[in-house]
Amino acid sequence: MLRTALACLLTLLAGWAAASWLTYDFQAWTDEDARRLEVALRPVPAPSVAVDGADVPATTLPALLAGGSGTDGHAGVTIADFFYTRCQTVCLSLGSSFQQLQQALQQEPNPGVRLLSISFDGAHDAPQVLAPYADKLQADPRLWRFARVPDPAQQQALLARLGVVVIPNDFGDYEHNAALLVFDGQGRMVRVFDLAEQQLALNYARHLARQQHAGAPQS
Template sequence: MRCSLLTALAVTLLGVAVLAWGTDGFRAFTDEGARRLAVHTSPRPLPAVTLQDQTGRRFSLDELRGRLLAVEFIYVNCPSVCRALGQAFQRVRDALPASVPGRELMLLSISFDPERDHPARLADYAARYHADGEAWRVARVEDPDELQALLRSFGIVVIPDGFGGFEHNAALHLVDRRGRLVRIEDHDRPLAFVERVREWL
């Protein structure tokens, strides 16, 4: 009987140890949780990429250093989560003092479908959510290698769904003034994201 109890206790302790190791000390129970924790504890520098926005202007991420960036990843034909992302960005913009968007913070919606999301289509998305092209820009990365590097740095997974669309993870991302990804929040918690922005202002 005593041997059975000791064996059960040993197995339980081993299970707890494995769970603690696999969840980074019980802090991350999913891949998404692990991604967010990793960014929070070790901010990620972003690669040098060139983007083209809804007006056709080209710019680099490096040009945006010196102010905070709120970043979402979308594609214009997305029938579901991208609409929720656009609405979340509207709420973020509207919850901040009018002087913040454009000066201290830029909202940046990045399409991962650059072949179809040319500037005119990006402009349609921008018009839908009242993205003005200054405080909130909608852009694409034309170079496939640069796009993949950017998606990797943010931990964005994009999988073709076989019907002309994509499955992808969705969140609101905060980039600091030094060009590092520092926080990730759920897209359905825009006001929590606003609080993260306020902490960095």
């Protein structure tokens, strides 16, 4: 009886230890939660992939993220998402969310925050495709830009680095996760928010932009 009890206790302790390790001391219970915690603890620099797009001349992603934001020319904060123009599901929600974010930013004289939508269907979503898509969403290019990574290998490297899951399906479309990615003025992904956390993402981006403008330590 005692031996059985000890065996059960050891099994429970081993299970608790494994769960603690796998969930960062129970702070994350899913892969996505773990990813977001990891990003918050260790920001992820954007890889130097080539990008172009609607109102985006050929450049690299870090250079695009580090470009001046607002009238003062300071490097700003960017809220980014990943989408593709042929999507008829979650991308529509992302577009609506970004329209609301843009509307909020338009109320501020110099918000220090920009929006960036990156297509992961680079072979199809060339600049001449992205431009009318942006127009349809009434995107203000001063605040909201659309880009793609034309090179397939670089595109896959970018998705892998940022933890964006994109899976082709049998109908020529893609299944993909949806999130709001916040990049600081150094081109580092510093936070990941759920689509439903739109206001939280904007509040954090504003806070980070104020810190950067004041030269305060970022957190």
